Amino acid sequence: SQELEQSPQSLIVQEGKNLTINCTSSKTLYGLYWYKQKYGEGLIFLMMLQKGGEEKSHEKITAKLDEKKQQSSLHITASQPSHAGIYLCGADGSTSGTYKYIFGTGTRLKVLA
């Protein structure tokens, strides 16, 4: 079965620093989703990637999917305390998509003011 591994598991950065979170799949990704979760709350959708080499940005967050579609990265530029939380990647496992997908274990981000 497909697995998603995220790294690092946790990250503490000083405000204003850049950071990158990685999500690696054991199989080809056909849909890769990034979510953010504030502690004790639900998940909020950030971005979805489908094509090899695809890159999307929203405000100071950029997500990329590699050409082989087995690894995605989430990059935050000039981090702010509002970026703190847990970032999770989720993925469809089939070419046609499916109603269910799997999640990575998450990366806990803390931004020091």
Place this chain on the structure above:
Amino acid sequence: DGGITQSPKYLFRKEGQNVTLSCEQNLNHDAMYWYRQDPGQGLRLIYYSQIVNDFQKGDIAEGYSVSREKKESFPLTVTSAQKNPTAFYLCASSSFLAILAKNIQYFGAGTRLSVL
């Protein structure tokens, strides 16, 4: 405002007791999901439903039950057979667009279940 409502926010279960977590959505989504989140772990799928009156087991369905009698509602019952129910439970819904292979999930705020 459209969204997903989970209730209660906090729930306590006595040993041997069944408890039911509520999940309601007004997004007109066909699919609904229940996940369990434990500290330091990602989300694990308990049950999901693609249409009314139909649902499938996820990866950790043992000790849980669900129903889907209405499109808007997908309640989860944590039965006494679930020996370690303490966790954060998240409900989600999605409108799966097969032609685009797009399945963005929208989440409720969660229910934290503890055992007394």
